[in-house]
Amino acid sequence: xxxxxxxxxxxxxxxxVKTGCIAVGVFEDKKLSQAAQSLDRKGQIAAALKxxxxxxxxGSTLLLRGLDGVAAxxxxxxxxxxxxxxxxxxxxxxxxxxxRAFATLGSADGAIALPLDLVGNRDAAWAxxxxxxxxxxxxxxxxxxxxxxxxxxxxxxxxxxxxxxxxGAVKTAVAQGIALANGVDLTKDLGNLPPNICTPTYLADxxxxxxKDYGFGxxxxxxxxxxxxxxxxxxxxxxxSDEPPKFIVLKHLNGKxxxxxxxxxxxxxxxxxxxISLKPGANMDEMKYDMCGAASVxxxxxxxxxxxxxxxxxxxxxxxxxxxxxxxxxxGDIVTSMSGxxxxxxxxxxxxxxxxxxxxxxVERFKPAAVxxxxxxxGACVTALGxxxxxxxxxxxxxxxxxxNELLGAGKAxxxxxxxxxxxxxxxxxxxxxxxxxxxxxxxxxxxxxxxCFLERYTRKYTWAHLDIAGTAWKSGxxxxxxxxxxxxxxxxxxxxxNGKA
Numbered sequence: 001x002x003x004x005x006x007x008x009x010x011x012x013x014x015x016x017v018k019t020g021c022i023a024v025g026v027f028e029d030k031k032l033s034q035a036a037q038s039l040d041r042k043g044q045i046a047a048a049l050k051x052x053x054x055x056x057x058x059g060s061t062l063l064l065r066g067l068d069g070v071a072a073x074x075x076x077x078x079x080x081x082x083x084x085x086x087x088x089x090x091x092x093x094x095x096x097x098x099x100r101a102f103a104t105l106g107s108a109d110g111a112i113a114l115p116l117d118l119v120g121n122r123d124a125a126w127a128x129x130x131x132x133x134x135x136x137x138x139x140x141x142x143x144x145x146x147x148x149x150x151x152x153x154x155x156x157x158x159x160x161x162x163x164x165x166x167x168g169a170v171k172t173a174v175a176q177g178i179a180l181a182n183g184v185d186l187t188k189d190l191g192n193l194p195p196n197i198c199t200p201t202y203l204a205d206x207x208x209x210x211x212k213d214y215g216f217g218x219x220x221x222x223x224x225x226x227x228x229x230x231x232x233x234x235x236x237x238x239x240x241s242d243e244p245p246k247f248i249v250l251k252h253l254n255g256k257x258x259x260x261x262x263x264x265x266x267x268x269x270x271x272x273x274x275x276i277s278l279k280p281g282a283n284m285d286e287m288k289y290d291m292c293g294a295a296s297v298x299x300x301x302x303x304x305x306x307x308x309x310x311x312x313x314x315x316x317x318x319x320x321x322x323x324x325x326x327x328x329x330x331x332g333d334i335v336t337s338m339s340g341x342x343x344x345x346x347x348x349x350x351x352x353x354x355x356x357x358x359x360x361x362x363v364e365r366f367k368p369a370a371v372x373x374x375x376x377x378x379g380a381c382v383t384a385l386g387x388x389x390x391x392x393x394x395x396x397x398x399x400x401x402x403x404x405n406e407l408l409g410a411g412k413a414x415x416x417x418x419x420x421x422x423x424x425x426x427x428x429x430x431x432x433x434x435x436x437x438x439x440x441x442x443x444x445x446x447x448x449x450x451x452x453c454f455l456e457r458y459t460r461k462y463t464w465a466h467l468d469i470a471g472t473a474w475k476s477g478x479x480x481x482x483x484x485x486x487x488x489x490x491x492x493x494x495x496x497x498x499n500g501k502a
Contacts, residue, residue: 001139003132003174005167006111006160012071014038017162020107021063021074023098025114027083028056035113035162036077041069045077057081058090059097076101078114088130088415091119095131099138102156110156116163116170125173128161130415132177133184133488135159140185142192142481176307180491183303184484190295191474191482195271195288200246200319203268203294207248207317210298214305217251231358233337237351238320240275240328245320247359248294250301252313255498260369261312262497264490265359267352267375268294268319275322275348276330283476290352292473292482293374294319299487304494311498314366318355322348334436338362339458344436352377353454354440360458370403370463372493373455374486375470380447381421382471389419390486391468393452395459403465406502407493414488418467427453 009016014024014035025033030049032040040046044067048054054062060079067075078098081090094114102110116127143150163170190198190206204220211218226235226247238245248268253261269290273279279287294317301315329335333345335354338361343354352375363371381391390411394404404420411417430442430450438457442450452466472485496502 001135002158003178004158004160005171005174006162008162014113014162015041015070017111018071019109019111019160020072020156021076021102021105021110022072022162023076023078023110023112023114025080025094026054026056026077027080029083030056031083033080033115035115039067039070039075041067044068045075048077055079059093061097061101063101072111073107074105080114086115086119088120088122091127092130092134092415095134096138099135102159103139103153105155107156109158109160111160111162113162116161123169124167125169126413128170129173129177129180131161132174133181136181136185140188142189144189145194145197176495179303179306180488182306183299183491184487186302187292187295187299187484187487188482190298191289191292193288195321198288198291199243199270200268200321201244203270203291203298203317203319204246204248206298207250210301210305211250214252214301216301216305217253219249221247221249229338229362230336231338232335233343234318234320234355234358236329236333236335236345237275237322237354240323240325241321243270243321245318248315248317248319250315252301252304252309252311254308254310255312259312261314261366262494263314263316263363263366263368263371264297264300265316265356265363265371265373266294266297267291267356267373267377268317269322269352269355270319272322272349272351273324275328275351276324277347277349278324279349286474286476289474289482290376291319292376292469295482296374296469296473296485296487296490299484300490300494303487303491307495309494309498311494313494314363314368316359316363318359320355322351337458341438341457342436344433344439346439347441350441350451353451356455357458360455360464364461368462370465371459372407372465372467372490374467374490376473377468378448378451378470380451381468384421384448385419385471387471387475389417390472390489391421391448392418393421393423393449393466393468395423395456395464402502403463406496407465407467407489410493410496411486411489414492416486416488418486418489421449421452423449423452423456
């Protein structure tokens with residue numbers, strides 16, 4: 001899908017735009033948007049709305065052909081809900097409905113003239129970026145591993161945003177939206193690939209391809225190097241698998257040389273059986289998504305690489321499988337992490353924190369400005385927050401915690417929301433062990449919180465946040481598939497940092 005911005009001729013207006021279809025907004029109270037009014041030369045749009053052919057509810061559509069005095073072949077009426085309150089949700093629903101309608105048309109080009117500047121408290125740039133993402137999301141298809149590939153969709157392939165005059169901010173937003181959508185698609189593709197293809201080595205090769213395409217620095221550490229670094233916690237998870245572990249480091253150093261980097265750490269368990277603490281068989285196939293933290297780091301790097309973002313960003317991905325075998329770690333084993341702290345493994349299915357803790361120790365060497373780890377860490381987070389918000393944890397529960405507020409704000413701005421969860425010292429008591437410095441689980445109560453408390457013990461030399469994406473990284477049921485989250489949140493967070501909004 002190609003996107004562009006097309007200025008409207010001052011003399012002929014919207015009616016003079018030659019294209020296969022123009023999408024314009026209508027409202028629930030039978031009112032026309034300004035763009036719709038400008039095209040309603042003979043009252044045909046108003047008549048359609050008055051007749052009830054379209055309700056104006058967000059996401060409703062009606063296609064009209066051959067309007068008098070209009071150069072476009074078709075006009076698509078798109079419901080925006082109530083005129084006084086075009087919410088983010090209603091606007092995105094309208095754009096997704098537009099994308100679905102455009103896909104069925106016998107035209108290769110179309111235009112969007114929805115009111116980009118009337119969405120809640122947003123500006124036109126936000127709306128343009130959101131529109132690009134919504135269109136791309138509606139058009140995403142996965143058929144990589146199907147023998148019969150889906151036939152290429154017909155319909156509109158080129159979409160122009162119609163504007164009264166050239167707007168530099170909107171132009172930048174469209175470019176950012178395209179880059180962001182490319183990153184989201186990569187994350188979805190990696191998540192949706194089967195675990196016999198998307199192995200730790202495959203993730204490492206993907207990182208190398210990104211490095212080649214965008215000039216990133218890249219380093220992939222193997223088992224011997226991890227042993228030399230004394231990553232005993234990470235290596236304990238890999239013991240049961242025949243797939244070699246990989247520790248991936250990507251560097252996008254496009255800021256000032258003296259500026260400390262932001263570090264993203266992504267959990268890369270490419271398949272999680274639970275190990276000796278074996279998971280139930282039902283829905284275990286979805287444990288291929290246990291690397292979505294890693295996939296989101298790679299997708300974010302794809303986006304910022306295309307944007308050529310002026311910021312120093314480092315991505316770190318510990319990647320391996322968690323498998324049962326005669327070599328696998330057992331409940332009751334005690335391992336020594338890279339930090340020197342010892343861990344009693346009470347449950348081998350609490351493995352994500354075991355690979356992340358060594359990665360979080362490793363990143364101390366970068367003297368980071370901030371570290372954000374991203375992980376499909378706990379089912380407890382799904383129980384707490386469902387599938388709408390990712391769980392956000394930071395060391396300080398202070399309302400003025402800057403990093404937490406940056407991430408929450410980026411989530412709201414991108415529609416990829418997170419919810420702040422507590423992380424108090426009282427929860428640390430649940431991780432006590434009679435035989436090691438800590439246990440790797442704290443029991444059922446507050447499971448997402450005690451998992452974050454475990455990670456917090458390895459992050460005390462820098463500013464840190466943890467995103468538990470177990471409820472948001474993929475969808476189950478008929479719509480099963482990776483969501484691409486939290487690439488929009490992470491990328492928006494980094495864009496804000498690059499723009500000095502930290």
